[in-house]
Amino acid sequence: MGAEPARQPGLMLVVxxxxxxxxxxxxxxxxxxxxxxxxxxxxxxxxxxxxxxxxSIEGVLAKLKTRIG
Numbered sequence: 501m502g503a504e505p506a507r508q509p510g511l512m513l514v515v516x517x518x519x520x521x522x523x524x525x526x527x528x529x530x531x532x533x534x535x536x537x538x539x540x541x542x543x544x545x546x547x548x549x550x551x552x553x554x555x556s557i558e559g560v561l562a563k564l565k566t567r568i569g
Contacts, residue, residue, distance in 0.1 A: 510539060511532070511535060511536060511539045511540065514535050514539060515527040515531045515532050515535050518531050518534075518535060519531055529568065529569060530569075533565050533568065533569055536561065536564075536565070537558070537561045537565075540561065541557055541558070541561065544557050544560070544561075546560070
């Protein structure tokens with residue numbers, strides 16, 4: 501499973517823009533957590549093994565959020 505590398509700069513751009521719109525000069529981890537799923541969800545693909553185990557992209561992103569935050 502993985503996200504297309506071209507989406508990562510897009511995610512950071514959106515996260516920085518969100519911080520600026522909120523009146524902050526730098527983004528927080530909460531900005532990243534809130535924007536990761538809508539930005540990355542449609543660009544990720546699960547491996548066959550992950551699909552066979554019943555994983556979903558939403559579930560993987562939720563686990564990642566739990567580990568980070």
